[in-house]
Structures are given as structure tokens and as C-alpha cells.
Amino acid sequence: MIDIKFLREHPDVVRASQKGRGESVELVDQILAIDEKKRAAVTEFETLRQEQNTLSKSVGAAKGDEKAALLENAKALADKVKAADTKRAQVEEQTKALILQLSNLLDTQAPIGGEEDFLIIEHVGTPRDFGKDGFEPKDHVELGKLLGAIDTERGAKVAGSRSYYLTGVGALLEFALVNYAIQSAVKNGFTPVIPPVLVNPAAMEGTGFLGQAAENVYRIEKDDVYLVGTSEVPLAAMHMDETLPVDKLPLRYAGYSSCFRREAGTYGKDTRGIIRVHQFDKVEMFTFCKPEDAQAEHLRLLQWEKDFLSAMEIPFRVIDVASGDLGSSATRKFDIEAWIPTQDAYREVTSTSNCTEFQGRRLNIRYKDSEGVKAIATLNGTLVAIPRMIVAILENHQNADGTVNVPAALQPFLGMKKFEVV
Template identity: 70%
Template sequence: MIDLRLLRTDPERVRASQRARGEDPTLVDALLSADEARRAAVSRFDTLRNEQKLLGKQIPKAAGDDRAALLEQAKKLADDVKAAEAEQNEADAELKRLQLALSNVVVDGVPEGGEDDFVLLETVGTPRDFTAAGFEPRDHVELGKLLGAIDLERGAKVGGARQYYLTGVGALLEIALMNMAIAQAAKYGFIPMITPSLVKPEAMEGTGFLGQAAENVYHLAEDDMYLVGTSEVPLAAYHMDEILDADKLPLRYAGYSSCYRREAGSYGKDTRGIIRVHQFEKVEMFSYVAPEDAEAEHQRLLDWEKEFITALEIPFRVIDVAAGDLGSSAARKFDCEAWIPTQGKYREVTSTSNCTEFQARRLQIRMRDADGVKPVATLNGTLCAMPRMIVAILENHQNADGSVTVPAALRPYLGGREKLEPVAG
């Protein structure tokens, strides 16, 4: 949620952010009205409560008719205090409801528009010329069958659409990618973590995933628990309701987890293969920093993502995501998109978001420095989402005979294996 002081002092900035996102700017005015109503309700309750306290001191000193009159006044005042408290509670609830509905304020420079209105920041590497190599590239589904690495048919049989098995070298490839990602993260001071996949509602709501993203979240109604779509959720909630020592910031964690997404609204999209699936594994970077350090940390997270993809020798590009394509918590997001030869286009493989103080305010995560206590900033960045990275490796590094050359940086995590070979039968 945003700082109410920003809302009061610069509401037009918040309205402009809503318009840039393609969201309702009148929500800002509704929130301003709710804030004013709440402050009025608090003032009324405090005034009546003070009157009640003063009256309570007078009653023991009074006698006769004066005491009876004071007792009658106290009875009426108690009813007024009770009504004022109920009014304040209602005002608090309405203010919170509207605060939770308002997306984070985008930072200056974020492109306006929707999914196709991103700004290209850079392109790294050159897509491979398969014509010059003398063969037509196979897609990752065909390669996965040849290598005995991906079993989609049995995945669908057991789990339905968008489910799969990674088998043989496919499973080894995922484990290798996980180890390589964790090793890189640890090198830069991230604390490795294996995080819960099930979280309470306050963790999911606090990170902003029960708003516009709620349709893609799996909810276990009987237990009122949620399956996470990213370890960003448990990593953000790790310090929920805590005050952190500013001298120990930044705190950086690298979470390995299974991720679950309903993929609602994606009917007909990426139905072939493992580009868009219901369950996958991912290594996610997460940082807690002082608010003034957030933009610099965002650039560092992007640089670490670029380093990882570059080490895998995959051509990719970096885009500045438009405001209308940001999640509600992100004030800015950069995506790295890998070249997928058989699709002839770039596809997202990593993203990094600066969530400023938005999540920390919702989760009550603060820092204490010389100036007192204030919210921290939180940032996240995907280091490796396994299925899409496997797709990029298989398709970009394939050979005419169906084998796949293992990138040099990944070989130590695959027992020194230099090539994935087709299996017999």
C-alpha cells in the first residue's frame, strides 16, 4: 500500500500512475475521502473518550441530584463513545479496503501503455543462423522426446493440461540449473533458502497477489491457505511484523521453490510444450534495502540476471515493462527475454521488480535507523525459472543429430557432461 502522506500531498501523481497503468484514477479520490472520514471519526472518538474520562473523575466527588445527573450523562456518553468507536472501526476498514485496491505508484520514466508498449533497453548476443548450420531447428518438445528429457503425454495423463514430467537428462538439467543459480546467488551474498509453498492469506495479500493476480492463484478453501506462484511471497513475508536493523541492510535471500499458477485467461496460449505450465521450479532473488537504495539494487538484480543468461550463451534482450503490464506491487519492472528459435521471437525468462515500500507497508516490515522507524523497500528478481530456461537451452544449443551441446558454464553442474545425446528407441 502507498504512503497516505503522498496521497494527501500529491494526489495528482497517484492519479497519473493509475492512468499510466490503465487503472481507475477515481480510486484516488475515493481513498482521499475515506482518509478524511477516518480522521474525522478518530477525532470524534478521541473527543468523546476524553469527555468520558473527565466525567468519570467528577462522579465520585458529586452527591445527590448532581451525582444522579452525572450518572445519566455518563450513560448517554457511553452510548456515544460506543457508536463513535463503531464508526471509527468502519472508517478504518473502508480505508484499508481502498488502500489494498490501489496499485503501487510507478516511478518516473516507466513507459505508459500495455503489454506491447515496452521499451527495448538492449539486445545481448545474436540469434543463431540455422540455415547456415544446414538444418531446420527442432522445437523443445521434439528435442525433449529425442533426449528422453520431457514427457508431456504422461504428464497430461496424470495431472491434466499443462503438466509434464522431466525425465533422465531433463531432470538432471533442472537440478544443474538450480545448483548453478544458487551458486551464483551465494557468490553475491544471497542467503540460500528453500521456502514454503503454502502460505497464509496475510502473506499472499501482503505481497499484492490477491488483487489483479488473484485469478491465477490456487486457494485451498478448506484450510484457507494459498499455493504460491513464486517464492517472492514467502521471502517477502519472512520478516513480516518485524523491525530490521538498518546497519544490517541490505538483506538478500535466494529462494528455491515450486511455483503454482492457474494460468487463468491463457486459454489457447502456449499449449504446446513447457513454456506455460501449472507447476514449475524457480530460483528467486529477494532484497530488503533502505528506500533510498532501491533503484541501485534494482539495477544490480538486473545485472545478476543478465550475467546468468549470458553464461548460458543464450541470446536475449532486456525490456522496460510498460505500466499497464506491471503487477500491482511493482513500481518498475525489467524483463529479460530469451530468443526461442522455433518461435522466431523473444520470450520472457526472468524479470526483476522494484516494489519500493509498497509490500513492506502491507506486511509491516520496518527498519530502524538514526532517524527512527520507517518502512523498508523490497525488490525481487527471477534468477532461473527452470522450464523456460530449459526450453531456451535445448533450442539454442541443438545440433543436427538431435543432440544438445551443454553450455560450458553449466557443465560442472552436470558432472562435466558436454553434450546431451538422443536416447535409443
């Protein structure tokens, strides 16, 4: 949520941010207009309440006919106070509803444009030349069958399109990735968490996932709960309506959970294999920190993601995501894209976002220092999204005979150096 005081004092900054995102600039003026009405309604209510308090004191001191007259006036005034209070509450609710439609302020360093207008920050590693190795690489679906690791046919039979089974070494590879990720996170000061994946509307709305991202959210209407698309949601809402002590910051969590996404609007995209699926497991990093520390923390999250990809021995690039492709909560986002040999392209495998105080205000999470109580900043970053990491590992480390070499970092968790054809 944008600070209304900032919006009043710097409306042009908010307008420029909305324009950069390709979102409604007019919304800013609508909010300013209703904010004026809200403040007028609050003033009217408080003035009437003060009159009511003054009149109540006069009634207590009056006698006889004077008291009867004052009581009559008090009754009429009470009706006015009630009406003013109702008006105030309605306008405040309307104001909040409009403010919730505003996305976070863009970082001035974020590139402006649509999905294809990202900036490449760096390349790490060199894509493998399979021609020199003397064979044409197989894709992860074919490798998954050879290894007995991935079964998309039975997944579709049981759960529909974009569904799959991880079996044998596929399942073992997931456990290894999760264990390595959690071990790495703990070394870096994160507390491991297994959060709920069913959350209430306040948690989903507070993190910003009921706006532009709502079409990809699964909702269980009978119980009015949502399946999360990322553990960012329950991790952020974990401290909803709390005030955190400053000496506990930064507070870092690593959440492991299943994630659910409808993948609306992606008809025909990535229908083969497990790159784009409805259910997957993920280890997500989440940080609560002071706003002035958020930019530095964002770079730390990115570095931990880079370290993970490097440990998997996979070539990748880091991109600065363009404004029109940001989620509503993010002021800036970096994606890491792994090289996928059979697609001859880099594909997103992790991302990290700085959400500044946007989610903190929406979830009413604050921290207290010597100067008082302030809104807290939040950041998130994927340490490992299992299916896409499996795709990257299988395709980059395959051999001509269909076997796949296991990255050295995962060998202690798997007890093997190679996945054999079954």
C-alpha cells in the same frame, strides 16, 4: 500500499499513476473522501473519550445526588463512546479496503502503454543462424523426446494440460540449473531459503497477489491457504510485522520453490511444450533495503540475471516493461527475453521488479535507524525459472543429430559436455 499522507498532499501524482496503468482514477477521489470521514470519526471518538475521562474524575470527587447525576451522565456518555468507536473502526476498515485497491506509484521513467509498448534496452548475443549450420532446428518438445528429457504426454495423462515430467537428463538439467543459481546467489551475498509454498491470506494480500493477479492463484478453500505462484510471496512475508535493524540492510534471500499458476486467460497460448505450465520450479532473488537504495539494487538484480543468461550462452534482450503490463506492486520492471529459435522470437525467461515501500507497508515491515522507524523497500528478481530455461538451452545448443551441447557453466554440475539421444 500507498502512503496516505503522500496521497493527501499529491493526489494528482497518484491520479497520473493510475491513469498510466489504465486503472481507476476515480478511486483516488473515493479514498480522499472516505479519508476525510475517517479523520472526522477519529476526532469525534477522541473528543468523547476525553470527555469521558474528565467526567470519570468528576464522579470520583462527587457525593450524594451530584454523584448519582454524574453517574447517569457517564452511562449515557459511555454509550456514545462505544458508538463512536464502532463508527471509527468501520470507516477505518473501509478506508483500508479502498487503499489496498490502489497500485504502486509508477516510476516516472517507466514507459507508458500496454503490453506491446515496452522499450528495448539492449540486445546481448546474436541468434544462431541454423541455415549456415545446415539443418532446421527442432523444438524443445521434439528434442525432449529424443533425449528422454521431457514427457508432456504422460504429464497430461496424469495431471491434465500444461503438465509434464522431467526425466533423465531433463531432471539432471534442473538440478544443475538450481545448483548453479544458488551458488551464484550465495557468491553475491544472498542467503539461500527453501520457503513454504502454502501461505495464508495475509501473505498473499500483503504482496499484492489478491488483486489483479487473483485469477491465476490456486486457493485451497477448506484450509483458507494459497499455493504461491512465486517464492516472492513467502520471502516478502517472512518478516511480516517485524522491524529490521538498519545495519542488516540490504537483506538478500534466494528462494528455491515450486510455483503454481492457473494460467487463466491464456487459453490457446503456448499449449505445446513447457513454456507455459501450471507447476514449475524457480530460484527467486528477494531484497529488503532502504528506499533510497532501491533503484540501484534494482539494477544489481538485473545484472545478476544478465550474468546468468550469459553463462548459459543464450542470446537475449532486456526490455523496460510498459505501465499497463506491470503487476500492482511494481513501480518498474525489467524483463529478460531469451531467443527461442523455433519460434523466431524472444520470450520472457526472467523479470525483476522494484516494489519500493508498497509491499513493506502492506506487510507492516519496517526498519529502524537513528531517525526512527520507517517503511522498508522490497525488490524481487527471477534468477532462473526452470522450464523456460530448459527450453532456451535445448533449442539454442542443439546439433543436427538431436544431441545438445551443455553450456560450459553447467558441465561441472552434470559431468558431461553433451546430452546424447537415447
